[in-house]
Amino acid sequence: GAGVSQSPSNKVTEKGKDVELRCDPISGHTALYWYRQSLGQGLEFLIYFQGNSAPDKSGLPSDRFSAERTGGSVSTLTIQRTQQEDSAVYLCASSLGQFLSGNTIYFGEGSWLTVV
Amino acid sequence: SQELEQSPQSLIVQEGKNLTINCTSSKTLYGLYWYKQKYGEGLIFLMMLQKGGEEKSHEKITAKLDEKKQQSSLHITASQPSHAGIYLCGAVNAGGTSYGKLTFGQGTILTVHP
Numbered sequence: 001g002a003g004v005s006q007s008p009s010n011k012v013t014e015k016g017k018d019v020e021l022r023c024d025p026i027s028g029h030t031a032l033y034w035y036r037q038s039l040g041q042g043l044e045f046l047i048y049f050q051g052n053s054a055p056d057k058s059g060l061p062s063d064r065f066s067a068e069r070t071g072g073s074v075s076t077l078t079i080q081r082t083q084q085e086d087s088a089v090y091l092c093a094s095s096l097g098q099f100l101s102g103n104t105i106y107f108g109e110g111s112w113l114t115v116v
Numbered sequence: 117s118q119e120l121e122q123s124p125q126s127l128i129v130q131e132g133k134n135l136t137i138n139c140t141s142s143k144t145l146y147g148l149y150w151y152k153q154k155y156g157e158g159l160i161f162l163m164m165l166q167k168g169g170e171e172k173s174h175e176k177i178t179a180k181l182d183e184k185k186q187q188s189s190l191h192i193t194a195s196q197p198s199h200a201g202i203y204l205c206g207a208v209n210a211g212g213t214s215y216g217k218l219t220f221g222q223g224t225i226l227t228v229h230p
Contacts, residue, residue: 004158033218043204043220056217091158093218105149105206105218107159 002026004108006092012114013082021077021111025094032075033093033105034067043091049075050097082115089113119143120205122221129195130229137190137224139205145185149206149218159204162190192226200228 005024013019025032034046045059049069060066064082069075079086089110096103119142129135139148147166151159163172165181165188172179176199178191192199206220 035220042222043206045217045219048217058217093159104161104164106161107151109158112156 004092004094004106006090006108006111008111009109010112010114012116015084015115016081018078018080019082019113021079021090021092021113023075023077023092023094023108025073025075025092026106027073029094029096029106030072031095031097031103031105032069034075034077035091035093036088037091037110038088046077046090079113082113084115087113087115120207120219120221122203122205122224124224125222126225126227128227128229131196133195135192135195135226137203137226139188139190139221141186141207143186145181145188145207147208148181148188150179150188150190151204151206153202153204153223155201162203195226195228197228197230200226202226 004026007022011019030051032049036044036046047060047067048056064080067075067077077090089112091107091110093105093107095105121140123138127135149164150162152162153159162177163179165172165179168183168185170181176193179188181188188205190203202223202225204220204223206218208218
């Protein structure tokens with residue numbers, strides 16, 4: 001498709017289980033972002049990939065969270081030993097390059113994660 | 117890193133009324149994004165502003181970036197129920213270890229009554 005694609009769109013998991021969330025950015029986009037949005041909260045930055053540079057992981061809330069981006073395209077966000085406070089919408093975004101080059105950042109529809 | 121404050125936090129208007137949402141930065145904005153989000157959906161890109169004094173319009177929505185590049189406003193003319201949603205401003209860190217990271221304001225919840 002033409003937009004940022006995320007899967008699954010909804011995930012219910014038991015506390016303590018691991019989950020993987022996938023993001024397919026727009027073809028050719030070198031920058032990829034992960035954000036988290038909890039109920040009634042703003043957007044919380046998690047991690048940012050730009051080309052072959054080392055990712056900016058400064059927003060990952062704990063070492064249970066990790067993300068990879070294989071081949072400069074698809075990204076997977078992994079949450080290990082999920083906790084109830086991990087319940088949120090996880091949003092992925094991509095852009096052609098860095099913002100200062102005037103590139104628009106496009107968001108996917110998000111993956112709704114519920115930890116029970 | 118960039119700190120963005122939006123006002124008001126929520127807004128209820130009657131259909132047909134004009135409204136303005138503001139986004140203020142603690143640092144000079146090297147550019148600003150406006151997005152709209154409906155409950156349960158992703159963010160829809162509205163506009164991007166880069167230059168001081170820049171103004172862009174799309175249908176009934178106009179966004180401006182002030183000359184000092186520390187404040188942006190989003191103005192909706194003759195609001196409609198379809199304009200209802202959460203409006204978010206975002207800005208990119210232009211320096212330091214967080215270069216390229218997009219930070220958002222807390223959002224403005226807009227309700228438009230028919």
